[in-house]
Each structure stands twice: as C-alpha cells, then as structure tokens.
Amino acid sequence: xxxxxxxxxxxxxxxxxxxxxxxxxxxxxxxxxxxxxxxxxxxxxxxxxxxxxxxxxxxxxxxxxxxxxxxxxxxxxxxxxxxxxxxxxxxxxxxxxxxxxxxxxxxxxxxxxxxxxxxxxxxxxxxxxxxxxxxxxxxxxxxxxxxxxxxxxxxxxxxxxxxxxxxxxxxxxxxxxxxxxxxxxxxxxxxxxxxxxxxxxxxxxxxxxxxxxxxxxxxxxxxxxxxxxxxxxxxxxxxxxxxxxxxxxxxxxxxxxxxxxxxxxxxxxxxxxxxxxxxxxxxxxxxxxxxxxxxxxxxxxxxxxxxxxxxxxxxxxxxxxxxxxxxxxxxxxxxxxxxxxxxxxxxxxxxxxxxxxxxxxxxxxxxxxxxxxxxxxxxxxxxxxxxxxxxxxxxxxxxxxxxxxxxxxxxxxxxxxxxxxxxx
Amino acid sequence: xxxxxxxxxxxxxxxxxxxxxxxxxxxxxxxxxxxxxxxxxxxxxxxxxxxxxxxxxxxxxxxxxxxxxxxxxxxxxxxxxxxxxxxxxxxxxxxxxxxxxxxxxxxxxxxxxxxxxxxxxxxxxxxxxxxxxxxxxxxxxxxxxxxxxxxxxxxxxxxxxx
Numbered sequence: 001x002x003x004x005x006x007x008x009x010x011x012x013x014x015x016x017x018x019x020x021x022x023x024x025x026x027x028x029x030x031x032x033x034x035x036x037x038x039x040x041x042x043x044x045x046x047x048x049x050x051x052x053x054x055x056x057x058x059x060x061x062x063x064x065x066x067x068x069x070x071x072x073x074x075x076x077x078x079x080x081x082x083x084x085x086x087x088x089x090x091x092x093x094x095x096x097x098x099x100x101x102x103x104x105x106x107x108x109x110x111x112x113x114x115x116x117x118x119x120x121x122x123x124x125x126x127x128x129x130x131x132x133x134x135x136x137x138x139x140x141x142x143x144x145x146x147x148x149x150x151x152x153x154x155x156x157x158x159x160x161x162x163x164x165x166x167x168x169x170x171x172x173x174x175x176x177x178x179x180x181x182x183x184x185x186x187x188x189x190x191x192x193x194x195x196x197x198x199x200x201x202x203x204x205x206x207x208x209x210x211x212x213x214x215x216x217x218x219x220x221x222x223x224x225x226x227x228x229x230x231x232x233x234x235x236x237x238x239x240x241x242x243x244x245x246x247x248x249x250x251x252x253x254x255x256x257x258x259x260x261x262x263x264x265x266x267x268x269x270x271x272x273x274x275x276x277x278x279x280x281x282x283x284x285x286x287x288x289x290x291x292x293x294x295x296x297x298x299x300x301x302x303x304x305x306x307x308x309x310x311x312x313x314x315x316x317x318x319x320x321x322x323x324x325x326x327x328x329x330x331x332x333x334x335x336x337x338x339x340x341x342x343x344x345x346x347x348x349x350x351x352x353x354x355x356x357x358x359x360x361x362x363x364x365x366x367x368x369x370x371x372x373x374x375x376x377x378x379x380x381x382x383x384x385x386x387x388x389x390x391x392x393x394x395x396x397x398x399x400x401x402x403x404x405x406x407x408x409x410x411x412x413x414x415x416x417x418x419x420x421x422x423x424x
Numbered sequence: 425x426x427x428x429x430x431x432x433x434x435x436x437x438x439x440x441x442x443x444x445x446x447x448x449x450x451x452x453x454x455x456x457x458x459x460x461x462x463x464x465x466x467x468x469x470x471x472x473x474x475x476x477x478x479x480x481x482x483x484x485x486x487x488x489x490x491x492x493x494x495x496x497x498x499x500x501x502x503x504x505x506x507x508x509x510x511x512x513x514x515x516x517x518x519x520x521x522x523x524x525x526x527x528x529x530x531x532x533x534x535x536x537x538x539x540x541x542x543x544x545x546x547x548x549x550x551x552x553x554x555x556x557x558x559x560x561x562x563x564x565x566x567x568x569x570x571x572x573x574x575x576x577x578x579x580x581x582x583x584x585x586x
Contacts, residue, residue: 024568041452041492049582067450074450124490124514140492140518146582154568188437189484193513222484224513277437364446364489383488385441387464 002252004160005227006195009135009249013118021159021256029059030134031112032147033121035103035360036064036075038140039082042122045145054089055151061093061112061121062086063103066360071367101332101358104128104216104300109332111242115230116249120144120153125300125382127223130196130215131208132238133230133248138219158224160195161186162257165202167266172416174310175210176302176380176400179217180271182263184281192222194258197251199229202265208237209306216301217382220278272378272413273398276386284403284415294377295326295408296389297401298356299363302380303331305338307401312344314405314416315351321411326353327362327369353408365389371396378407425546427504427525428554429476432462432469433538438481439488440515444497452493454500461497475502478544480536482508486515492522499524505544507551507562509533520569523577527551532560546573 003011003018011019013027034042039062046054054060062082067075086094093112100106104125107113115133119126124138139153147153163182183190196218198211206214211228218226228234230248238246269283297303297311308330320326328348330336336358339345348355362369363381371377371390377397379389384396397413406416442464444457451457462469479498485508486494495518498506505525519526527544532551536542540555549562565573575581 022566024566037446037449038490038492044452045579048579050586051582072450078450078452122490122492124488126490138490138514140490140495140514140521142492142521142578143517146578149582149586156566156568188487189510189512192484192510219514222487222512364441366446366449383439383441385439385488387445388441392464 001256002254004195004197004255005229005249005251006135006160006197006225007157009116009118010155010157019157021157023157024154025157026152026154027118029120029147029151029153030117031059031061031119032144033061033103033107033119033123033126034144035066035123036068036079036082037066038122038144040078041141042144042148043082043085045142046148049145049149051149054091054148057090058092059151060091060148061107062091063095063100063106065100065102065358066364067366068359069097069357099333101335102300102303102360105304105331105335108132108212109241109334111244114238114242114244114246115234116247120147124219125216127218127225128212128216128300130218130225130227131211133228133234135225135227137225158193158195159258160197161191162260163196163198164200164260164262165198165265166200166262167202167264168205169265169268172270172402173265173268174400174402175206175213177268177271178263178265179214180273180281180398181268183217183221183278184271185261186221188220188277188279189222191218194223196221196223196226198226203228204231205265207306208233209304212304213301220382270400270403270415272403273384275384275395275397278384278398287413290376290397290413292324292378292407292412293375294369294371295324295404296362296369296377296379296381297404298329298331299360299381300331301382302401303329303335305335307380308335308339308344311401311405312347314402314419315353315409316347318351318409320352320408324408324411326408327356328353329356330358332358362389378404378413380404426543427476428543429478429504430474431536431538431540431542432473432477432479433536434479434481436482437484437487440486440491440494441488443486443494444491449491449493454496457493457497458500461501470501473501473503476504477502478542479503479506480508480533481506482533483510485511487512490514492518495519495522495524507532507536520572521578527562529560529562532562535560
C-alpha cells in the first residue's frame with residue numbers, strides 16, 4: 001500500500017522505509033517550539049527528565065507571544081523564566097518583544113520551517129506549517145520538553161482524509177471561508193487523529209496566506225496536521241525566507257485515504273462560525289441580524305499581510321460604527337511594518353480602529369480585548385468556545401478579515417459584497 | 425491497577441478552554457489551576473469532587489488548545505480517571521504524558537450517568553457500573569502507550585534515554 005505525504009515525511013524522519021496508519025514511531029525533529037504559556041511548564045519537565053542541554057540550539061524556538069507584552073506580574077514571571085532559560089541554553093531562536101510576532105506567523109517568515117520538516121510545538125496551531133509542505137503538529141509541554149531534550153518525539157502514524165480543492169474562489173472568499181466551510185461539513189472531530197491532505201487544481205488559486213489559514217485551523221477539525229503539496233508558489237516563499245535546503249514529498253498514487261471530499265471553491269460563500277463551536281457554520285446569506293460590540297482582526301489564523309490588505313480594502317474611507325470597538329493586530333513586526341508602508345495602518349486608524357502590537361492576547365481571552373457579560377464579537381481568530389474571549393456569557397463569531405471589516409462598519413455581521421455599492 | 429469513584433458527566437466536545445480557562449494560565453501550579461477546573465460549565469464541580477472521582481465525557485473530550493494545564497487541573501482536582509467515547513489527540517497524549525489515566529469506551533460514555541458509582545480496571549479494560557450493575561468494555565491501550573503508563577508518564581520514559 002502506498003503512503004500519504006504525511007506518512008512519507010514521518011517514515012523518513014523515523015529512519016524507516018515505510019510506515020502504516022496506527023504504527024507507533026519515534027521521529028527526529030527539525031524544530032521544537034514553545035511559547036510563554038507552554039514553554040515554562042516544558043522547561044520544568046525538561047529538568048525533571050534529567051536533561052541539562054537542549055538537543056540543538058538552532059532547532060528550538062521560544063516565542064513569548066501569548067500574554068505579552070507582559071499583562072501582569074505572573075505573566076512577566078513566566079516570560080522571565082523562559083527568557084533566562086533561552087539565554088542560558090544559547091537558544092538562537094528566542095524572539096523578544098520588538099522582534100517577535102505570533103509564533104505561527106513568525107516561524108515561516110523567519111525561514112525556520114521548510115518543506116519536508118517535522119515540527120512539534122506546544123501550541124495546538126503548530127499545524128500551520130502544513131501550508132509549506134512540512135509535517136507539523138501541536139503537542140503539550142511534556143512532549144515539548146522531551147523534544148528539547150532528545151530531538152525526537154513519539155507519534156502514532158495517522159491515517160488521512162483527502163480534500164480535493166477545485167475551482168477558483170470568488171472575490172470575497174478567502175482561505176478562512178474555505179476552512180470554516182470544511183469544518184462545518186466534517187465537524188470538529190471529523191478528522192480526529194488524522195491528517196488532512198489538501199490536493200487539487202484549486203490550490204493554485206490560493207495565496208500562501210490562504211494556505212497558512214487553512215492549515216492553521218486543521219486542528220479545529222480534530223486533525224493531527226493539515227498539509228499542502230509543494231508548488232512553485234511554496235518554493236518561491238521558502239526560497240525568499242530561508243537558506244535551508246528543503247525536501248518535497250508527494251503522496252503515492254495508491255495512497256489510502258479513509259475519506260475523500262471534493263470542495264468546489266467557486267461556489268463557496270463567505271462563511272461565519274456561530275457560537276460556541278467552530279463547526280456551527282452559516283453562509284453570510286444565512287446569518288440574519290447579529291449586532292456586535294467588538295471586532296478583532298488578527299491572530300495566527302488571519303494576521304498576515306493578505307488579511308490586513310483585505311480588511312483595508314473594505315475599511316478604506318469608511319468609519320467603524322459608533323459604539324463598536326475594532327481591534328486590529330498584525331501578526332508580526334515585519335507584517336506591521338509592511339502594512340505601514342502600504343498605508344494600511346493609516347486606513348485602519350482613520351476608520352477608527354485601534355492597531356495593536358503583535359500578540360495572541362484577545363484570541364484566547366488573555367488581554368487586549370476581553371469581552372464583558374453579554375457582549376458579542378466577530379473575530380478572525382480560530383475558536384469560539386464558551387468564554388474563549390472573556391465572560392462566559394459573551395459570544396464569539398469566527399469569520400474572514402473581509403467579513404469582520406464589513407461588520408465593523410455596519411455594527412452587525414455584514415457581507416462585504418454589499419458594501420461595494422455603499423452601506424445599505 | 426483499579427480505581428473507583430462517583431461520576432461527573434459531561435457532553436460532546438468538552439474543550440480545554442472550559443476545563444481550564446486561559447485567564448488562569450499565568451500560572452502552572454496544579455493547586456492554583458484546580459480551583460478553576462471546569463468552572464465555566466460546572467461551578468459545583470470543584471466544590472463536590474472527591475479524590476478518586478471519575479469524569480465521563482462523550483465525543484472529542486479535551487479538544488482545542490494544547491495546554492497541558494487542562495489534564496494537570498483535572499488530575500490535581502482528585503479525578504482518578506476520565507472516560508470518553510473519544511479524546512482530542514493532544515489531550516490524549518498530554519494525559520498519558522503527565523500520568524492522568526484516561527480510557528475510551530463508547531458503551532460506558534453512553535450508559536454511565538452522573539452520580540453513578542463506577543470502577544475501572546485498567547489491566548483488563550473493564551468498566552464496572554456498580555450503581556447500575558453493568559459492565560462495559562474499554563479499548564485496550566496500544567503497547568507503546570502501556571510503556572508510558574508503566575513509567576507513570578513521559579518524564580520517566582525519557583529519563584531512561586537522556
């Protein structure tokens with residue numbers, strides 16, 4: 001039996017010719033990632049394991065991005081602990097405020113992940129790098145500790161679901177709408193323990209940022225990873241961000257998939273996920289009247305330059321609805337700078353939005369945009385669980401940057417298509 | 425190994441944000457975390473839970489964030505085992521890694537009710553519902569997972585390698 005793309009990457013990193021679904025392997029790691037929430041726990045476990053030196057100083061990345069800039073004394077203590085560890089270990093890829101960004105936007109941008117890599121990160125959205133043709137998956141802190149100590153991790157080889165993307169999405173349909181549509185279709189455990197392998201002609205119509213968004217939310221369907229084949233666009237991206245050699249893996253023609261779906265991108269509509277679970281999706285045409293208190297545009301899911309451009313396109317020359325709070329946070333310093341140079345930041349500020357330093361803050365209800373009881377927010381983030389962004393009686397709706405921006409103007413969930421002729 | 429306790433029953437897709445909300449993640453101290461375990465969906469949980477008690481969930485228990493603080497908070501609360509029809513994959517790994525016993529059984533997840541007295545025998549994979557007089561079969565652990573369980577978590581497993 002042939003192997004999927006994921007299985008091939010895992011087999012090579014485990015030093016074996018082939019692997020089968022369900023098989024337990026120990027694979028070599030190209031990168032081990034942690035943040036200010038999960039990193040400190042991992043460091044304690046690292047020492048408990050009897051380790052005293054990380055396996056490779058260039059293959060560990062520590063990014064204080066969640067509760068930073070430090071939101072309180074306890075968070076400051078956690079960051080300090082991680083910073084001191086990074087310095088004492090000589091970890092090359094520690095990114096302090098000022099040079100940092102949200103980890104899953106930062107690592108590809110810094111060229112730290114390339115096609116064919118095996119990456120674990122103590123953050124569930126580590127699956128983002130599947131967009132580059134790498135195997136990457138989220139783990140907990142103890143796994144991260146073991147990875148830092150040994151350069152290896154244990155995996156159960158996943159079976160796979162094939163998602164055949166065909167056609168070209170319409171103007172206001174982005175990677176976010178595609179992945180929300182898929183999660184709505186297969187459910188939050190639709191890909192549990194499995195790989196989501198994206199294939200098909202439609203991929204050529206997706207930008208790298210679309211692909212990052214899609215892979216990022218594979219976890220929201222329960223998947224172990226979400227991986228794209230490597231095409232010219234991927235190669236160009238990798239070459240312009242990294243000097244590392246990369247390796248392209250392709251699924252065998254006789255690879256086995258548990259299920260196959262065909263998604264026609266040309267008929268997808270802008271999609272919104274209603275509280276309190278990402279699978280609760282509706283098209284923009286079905287949303288009805290949902291008034292909002294806050295709009296958040298950013299995160300590891302949708303804080304990249306394409307996302308900011310889409311939001312700016314909608315917000316240009318318009319005003320955020322009076323009484324509504326719009327918070328925009330570019331995912332990295334470099335994206336922030338680019339947005340500034342392109343005039344996007346001016347558009348946001350003139351529209352009445354606040355622009356924040358890169359942080360995961362509001363997405364997980366950490367800081368910089370917490371919701372009060374009864375408040376509603378539309379966000380380009382990835383989870384709308386109960387209490388995710390603040391009070392247990394608040395609500396989060398997930399959508400694309402274009403839908404979120406249109407909603408900021410209208411004060412309710414709104415279709416960006418309708419704004420083209422002026423707000424009605 | 426066996427454990428026995430009273431059941432707290434929850435539904436599908438219990439996510440790690442409700443097991444331990446992010447607003448409490450500025451510490452990883454188990455004693456601090458346990459005070460807020462499950463509070464967003466069950467304020468009574470932490471008041472009522474006794475050492476040895478058991479949580480029963482349905483599908484996809486522990487979905488969402490990779491925070492190990494979630495199984496740590498559950499373990500610190502005194503819960504001796506989580507039974508579910510299925511677990512989200514990161515939560516599944518994390519639980520074995522930190523030594524929180526979890527076990528998958530569709531039948532048990534369906535039939536056990538809140539407040540039932542349940543005994544779990546990890547050696548033969550049998551879940552006995554003492555209140556109802558029923559026995560359910562759990563899925564056996566893969567050999568690799570058994571090795572981690574025998575060492576009471578990944579730390580000891582890795583210790584042997586470092």
